[in-house]
Amino acid sequence: MPTTVWLVSHAANAAMRSATLPCAQPEDDAGDCALDARAIEALAAWRERWYARLAATGDEAPRVLTSPAAIARASARAAGFPAAASCEAIREAAYGAWQGRRLTDIARETPEAPEALAAWTRDPAFRPPGGGESFEDVRTRVSAWLDEPGDFEGHVIAFTHASVIRAAILHALGAPSAGFRSVEIAPLGVTALRRASHGWVWRAALD
Secondary structure: OOOEEEEEEOOOOHHHHOOEOOOOOOOOOOHHHHOOHHHHHHHHHHHHHHHHHHHOOOOOOOEEEEOOOHHHHHHHHHOOOOOOEEOHHHOOOOOHHHOOOEHHHHHHHOOOHHHHHHHHHHOOOOOOOOOOOOHHHHHHHHHHHHHOOOOOOOEEEEEEOHHHHHHHHHHHHOOOHHHHHHOOOOOOOEEEEEEEOOEEEEEOOOO
Protein backbone atom coordinates (compact mmCIF):
# COMPACT_ATOMS: atom_id res chain seq x y z
CA MET A 1 0.00 0.00 0.00
CA PRO A 2 1.40 3.45 -0.89
CA THR A 3 2.52 5.37 2.17
CA THR A 4 2.31 9.08 2.83
CA VAL A 5 3.40 10.65 6.10
CA TRP A 6 1.85 14.02 6.89
CA LEU A 7 4.06 15.84 9.39
CA VAL A 8 2.25 18.59 11.27
CA SER A 9 4.17 21.16 13.29
CA HIS A 10 2.45 21.74 16.63
CA ALA A 11 0.73 25.02 17.50
CA ALA A 12 2.67 27.96 18.93
CA ASN A 13 1.86 28.81 22.54
CA ALA A 14 3.02 31.68 24.76
CA ALA A 15 6.29 29.94 25.67
CA MET A 16 7.19 29.36 22.04
CA ARG A 17 6.30 32.93 21.07
CA SER A 18 8.61 34.22 23.82
CA ALA A 19 11.50 32.10 22.45
CA THR A 20 11.53 29.82 25.52
CA LEU A 21 13.14 26.45 24.84
CA PRO A 22 10.92 23.53 25.83
CA CYS A 23 11.66 21.09 28.61
CA ALA A 24 12.84 17.66 27.52
CA GLN A 25 10.40 15.81 29.79
CA PRO A 26 6.99 17.52 29.85
CA GLU A 27 4.56 16.81 32.65
CA ASP A 28 2.15 14.02 31.78
CA ASP A 29 -0.78 15.95 33.23
CA ALA A 30 0.00 19.18 31.35
CA GLY A 31 -2.92 18.47 29.04
CA ASP A 32 -4.59 21.29 27.19
CA CYS A 33 -2.98 23.91 29.46
CA ALA A 34 -0.15 23.68 26.93
CA LEU A 35 -2.43 25.70 24.63
CA ASP A 36 -3.37 29.32 25.12
CA ALA A 37 -6.22 31.25 23.46
CA ARG A 38 -4.19 32.14 20.37
CA ALA A 39 -3.12 28.54 19.88
CA ILE A 40 -6.69 27.27 20.28
CA GLU A 41 -7.92 29.79 17.71
CA ALA A 42 -5.18 28.78 15.26
CA LEU A 43 -5.99 25.09 15.75
CA ALA A 44 -9.68 25.71 15.09
CA ALA A 45 -8.77 27.32 11.77
CA TRP A 46 -6.36 24.46 10.99
CA ARG A 47 -9.02 21.87 11.71
CA GLU A 48 -11.51 23.58 9.40
CA ARG A 49 -8.95 23.65 6.60
CA TRP A 50 -7.11 20.35 7.04
CA TYR A 51 -9.00 17.79 9.11
CA ALA A 52 -11.28 16.41 6.40
CA ARG A 53 -8.44 16.33 3.86
CA LEU A 54 -6.09 14.33 6.04
CA ALA A 55 -8.61 12.13 7.83
CA ALA A 56 -10.14 11.04 4.52
CA THR A 57 -6.83 10.34 2.75
CA GLY A 58 -6.74 6.77 1.42
CA ASP A 59 -9.20 3.92 1.78
CA GLU A 60 -8.50 3.35 5.48
CA ALA A 61 -8.35 5.68 8.44
CA PRO A 62 -4.84 7.10 8.86
CA ARG A 63 -2.60 6.13 11.74
CA VAL A 64 -2.09 9.20 13.94
CA LEU A 65 1.05 9.73 16.01
CA THR A 66 2.24 12.51 18.26
CA SER A 67 5.43 13.55 19.99
CA PRO A 68 5.32 12.89 23.75
CA ALA A 69 5.48 16.67 24.36
CA ALA A 70 2.38 18.18 25.94
CA ILE A 71 2.08 20.87 23.25
CA ALA A 72 2.12 18.26 20.47
CA ARG A 73 -0.40 16.01 22.22
CA ALA A 74 -2.71 18.94 22.93
CA SER A 75 -2.39 20.13 19.33
CA ALA A 76 -3.39 16.70 18.03
CA ARG A 77 -6.45 16.61 20.29
CA ALA A 78 -7.58 20.12 19.35
CA ALA A 79 -7.02 19.33 15.67
CA GLY A 80 -9.51 16.48 15.91
CA PHE A 81 -7.26 13.48 16.60
CA PRO A 82 -7.78 12.58 20.28
CA ALA A 83 -6.57 8.99 19.90
CA ALA A 84 -3.09 9.81 18.59
CA ALA A 85 -0.40 7.41 19.83
CA SER A 86 2.78 8.74 21.42
CA CYS A 87 5.98 8.16 19.41
CA GLU A 88 9.41 8.69 20.98
CA ALA A 89 11.19 8.89 17.61
CA ILE A 90 9.49 12.22 16.81
CA ARG A 91 10.07 13.85 20.19
CA GLU A 92 11.50 17.37 20.50
CA ALA A 93 15.26 17.83 20.59
CA ALA A 94 16.76 17.76 24.09
CA TYR A 95 18.17 21.16 25.08
CA GLY A 96 20.21 20.11 28.09
CA ALA A 97 20.97 22.99 30.47
CA TRP A 98 19.08 25.37 28.19
CA GLN A 99 15.69 23.66 28.54
CA GLY A 100 12.86 25.80 29.86
CA ARG A 101 14.86 29.02 29.48
CA ARG A 102 14.38 32.03 27.21
CA LEU A 103 17.08 32.52 24.61
CA THR A 104 17.56 36.14 25.71
CA ASP A 105 18.12 35.03 29.31
CA ILE A 106 20.63 32.39 28.26
CA ALA A 107 22.57 34.97 26.25
CA ARG A 108 22.55 37.50 29.11
CA GLU A 109 23.31 35.23 32.05
CA THR A 110 26.07 32.98 30.68
CA PRO A 111 29.33 34.61 29.48
CA GLU A 112 30.03 31.96 26.84
CA ALA A 113 26.40 31.68 25.73
CA PRO A 114 26.41 34.12 22.77
CA GLU A 115 29.10 32.11 20.99
CA ALA A 116 27.38 28.84 21.89
CA LEU A 117 24.01 30.07 20.67
CA ALA A 118 25.59 31.22 17.42
CA ALA A 119 27.15 27.78 16.95
CA TRP A 120 23.79 26.14 17.67
CA THR A 121 22.17 28.07 14.81
CA ARG A 122 24.78 27.17 12.20
CA ASP A 123 26.50 23.91 13.18
CA PRO A 124 24.34 20.76 12.90
CA ALA A 125 26.79 18.87 15.13
CA PHE A 126 26.66 21.37 18.02
CA ARG A 127 25.11 20.03 21.24
CA PRO A 128 23.74 22.40 23.90
CA PRO A 129 25.59 22.03 27.21
CA GLY A 130 24.33 19.62 29.84
CA GLY A 131 23.37 16.71 27.61
CA GLY A 132 21.55 18.46 24.77
CA GLU A 133 21.02 16.95 21.33
CA SER A 134 22.50 18.28 18.12
CA PHE A 135 20.51 18.53 14.90
CA GLU A 136 22.57 15.58 13.68
CA ASP A 137 21.33 13.57 16.66
CA VAL A 138 17.73 14.44 15.80
CA ARG A 139 18.27 13.57 12.16
CA THR A 140 19.77 10.19 13.05
CA ARG A 141 16.73 9.07 15.06
CA VAL A 142 14.20 10.53 12.61
CA SER A 143 15.95 8.87 9.67
CA ALA A 144 15.97 5.53 11.50
CA TRP A 145 12.24 5.92 12.18
CA LEU A 146 11.44 6.67 8.54
CA ASP A 147 13.59 3.82 7.26
CA GLU A 148 12.36 1.14 9.67
CA PRO A 149 11.08 -1.73 7.49
CA GLY A 150 7.38 -2.34 7.86
CA ASP A 151 6.84 0.53 10.31
CA PHE A 152 4.59 2.42 7.90
CA GLU A 153 1.48 1.10 6.22
CA GLY A 154 -0.99 3.34 4.45
CA HIS A 155 -1.18 6.94 5.61
CA VAL A 156 0.29 8.41 8.78
CA ILE A 157 -0.34 11.80 10.40
CA ALA A 158 2.28 12.88 12.93
CA PHE A 159 2.08 15.95 15.18
CA THR A 160 5.64 16.88 16.01
CA HIS A 161 8.27 19.66 16.08
CA ALA A 162 10.04 21.86 13.58
CA SER A 163 13.41 20.19 14.24
CA VAL A 164 11.95 16.76 13.48
CA ILE A 165 10.30 17.98 10.27
CA ARG A 166 13.51 19.64 9.08
CA ALA A 167 15.35 16.37 9.69
CA ALA A 168 12.71 14.40 7.77
CA ILE A 169 12.85 16.74 4.78
CA LEU A 170 16.65 16.65 4.56
CA HIS A 171 16.59 12.86 4.90
CA ALA A 172 14.09 12.54 2.04
CA LEU A 173 16.21 14.83 -0.15
CA GLY A 174 19.50 13.18 0.81
CA ALA A 175 20.71 16.71 1.58
CA PRO A 176 23.51 17.61 4.01
CA SER A 177 22.48 18.45 7.55
CA ALA A 178 23.93 21.94 7.21
CA GLY A 179 20.83 22.71 5.17
CA PHE A 180 18.73 22.84 8.34
CA ARG A 181 19.36 26.58 8.44
CA SER A 182 17.49 27.00 5.15
CA VAL A 183 14.32 25.09 6.04
CA GLU A 184 11.62 27.10 7.80
CA ILE A 185 8.73 25.29 9.45
CA ALA A 186 5.79 27.42 10.58
CA PRO A 187 3.53 26.44 13.49
CA LEU A 188 0.79 24.13 12.21
CA GLY A 189 2.55 23.80 8.87
CA VAL A 190 1.93 20.54 7.01
CA THR A 191 4.72 18.64 5.25
CA ALA A 192 4.07 15.51 3.20
CA LEU A 193 6.53 12.69 2.54
CA ARG A 194 5.66 9.82 0.21
CA ARG A 195 7.47 6.51 0.20
CA ALA A 196 8.61 5.59 -3.32
CA SER A 197 10.61 2.66 -4.67
CA HIS A 198 13.88 4.55 -4.24
CA GLY A 199 13.08 6.03 -0.83
CA TRP A 200 11.15 9.00 0.53
CA VAL A 201 9.94 11.86 -1.65
CA TRP A 202 9.09 15.33 -0.34
CA ARG A 203 5.64 16.27 -1.66
CA ALA A 204 4.14 19.71 -1.94
CA ALA A 205 1.29 19.81 0.56
CA LEU A 206 -2.26 20.66 -0.45
CA ASP A 207 -3.06 24.37 -0.39
